[in-house]
Amino acid sequence: MKIKLSFWKLVFFFLMAAGVYATYVRFAKGLGPSTNLSDQFPWGIWIGFDVLCGVMLAAGGFTLTAAVHILNIKRLKPIVRPTILTAFLGYVLVSVALLFDLGKPYNIWHPLIMRNPHSVMFEVAYCVMLYTAVLSLEFAPIVLERFNLQKPLKIIRAVLIPLVIGGVILSTLHQSSLGTLYLIMPEKLHPFWYTPLLPVFFFLSAIAVGLAMTIFESSMSAKHFGRQLELPIIQELGRVLLVVLSVYGILRFEDLLHRGVLKLLFQPSYETYLFWLELTLALILPLALLTQKKVRMTAGGLYVTAVLVVLGFITNRLNVSITGLEGSAGVRYIPKWTELAITAAIIAAGFALFGLATKYLPIFPSETEHVAHEPEVVVGSEVLSHAGD
């Protein structure tokens, strides 16, 4: 265990060092020398992965708060905190990544006063900004609780439901709007991915990934921190995931059918291979696995399925933002090492912060914590036991 931990620490410090050097290159030399972006291909992995995938991977936050606080599914309560943590970290890291990608990052606040309500990007900017604020308020009770600050806890508790509703609306809007971004380029995006339903697909897949990420995190935490969620909860998530994926799969098929794209699926091309890769990882394998009761009921099976779903929809976002646009651009885009180094450093920072938070904050339910909280709860301090959920 000790050797393993120090190995990961080594990896972490290597990635951070590479990231720091790449950051220097990016800001000292500019976007041209630090990326493989060009006039033909202006958006690379900082948008395709860091922003599109980053926001998608953070979708568990709104999915689970909605399930627990709005739909009142109490048995899912223990997972709300890890998903809020993921979402909060995710959005913070997306904002950091944006600072690398923007040509003039110090102007990132401009949408606040320079409005263009016809721009999808403007809407996304506002939603992400407001939702990050909502998430920090949803996350705050975890920290406040740790330091036993009752007064601010009471205030947040009082506005929790409107806050959750606001968060769900904002998430619905910008998760789908990341798909809407690409609706303006019907002639540029490959027909495998260009569809008027892009916003719907982005939204549905965000829910699927939110669920998959929750299963994934629970298993990771079990392995490295000895903290995990109970099997029945994960099984429940698996069942919902199966339904969401099925709905998504049917819609996706109907869409390809009605747009007459099905025949393209069997013509060998660069796009076809990557489309099938996406389909296999995101839909075919997970659906095949989840319909097996043996897989659906075991932690290991659910973990493998969750990883596949996450990888599959990462492929989907990269296909929409990169693969699907390469044909019309007439160039192949392969990220430069600096782009990869910064993305890797951001992911590493995400893992490290998640690990630290689960170590020092009351994120996962554990026996010792229950004991520690019991007296407070018995006194009837509803605020303490539920704020931040």
Next chain:
Amino acid sequence: MSKAILYDATLCINCKQCEAACAEKNQLRYDDAVAAEDRQSEHKFTVVLAKGDKYMRRLCMNCADPACASVCPVAALRKTPEGPVIYEASRCMGCRYCMVACPFGVPKYEWNKLVPRVQKCTMCSDRVEAGKQTSCADACPTGATKFGERDELITEAQQRLHDNPGKYVNHIYGLNEVGGTSVLLLSSVPFEEFGYRTDLTRDPLPLFTYRVLSRIPDFIPLGGVVLGGVWWITHRREEVAAEEEPPKKTVFYPSSDPSQGDRRAK
């Protein structure tokens, strides 16, 4: 009224006076090396392409309903009533969505600068506003590039097509492409040969996103009421249940699931 440029490739002699005048107007370097470049770039806003004795200009089409201006989150790009699509560098934050969205691949970026700008032809907006014609039209010795009222130029282009059957491809490029543009092209060879796509939609591209975006103001109150309503119903059931049979557990865990309480007690 809206102004436009009509470029008739059959009148062009590839003298590149338009390129030189454009560079001078926009304070860009122009020498033999730049003249030899056959691509629009951040330092060359217009280019005359040559294929044998056939020529074609490329420049920003200054669309009637431009995708670039529609997608810009900070309204750095704007369509003026006179016709030009202009750019205000001080507003820009460098997201480059305009470059991704433009159906003609026009906006270029200063990739190698630390304070980069988007660069493109802005149809000499200051000159046009002052009632003058664009620099390229001014410099053109043959009248291949002609500046004027868009409506009048369309009539003239139609007249040329009508009067010279067989001379031109029977199409005014820019009349309907993506809802119409302020640059109109006539050619004797298919436009595709010079990289102009003829499969573009006739709808203005901003419609594609606005159809979705315009629903949002309606969605917010609707979503709020639906979610609030669901919350009320799901929690009301619980209150009623608590009223009817006040269990001891809920005294200790006021809004907690009894099963969870059991688990904690274990």
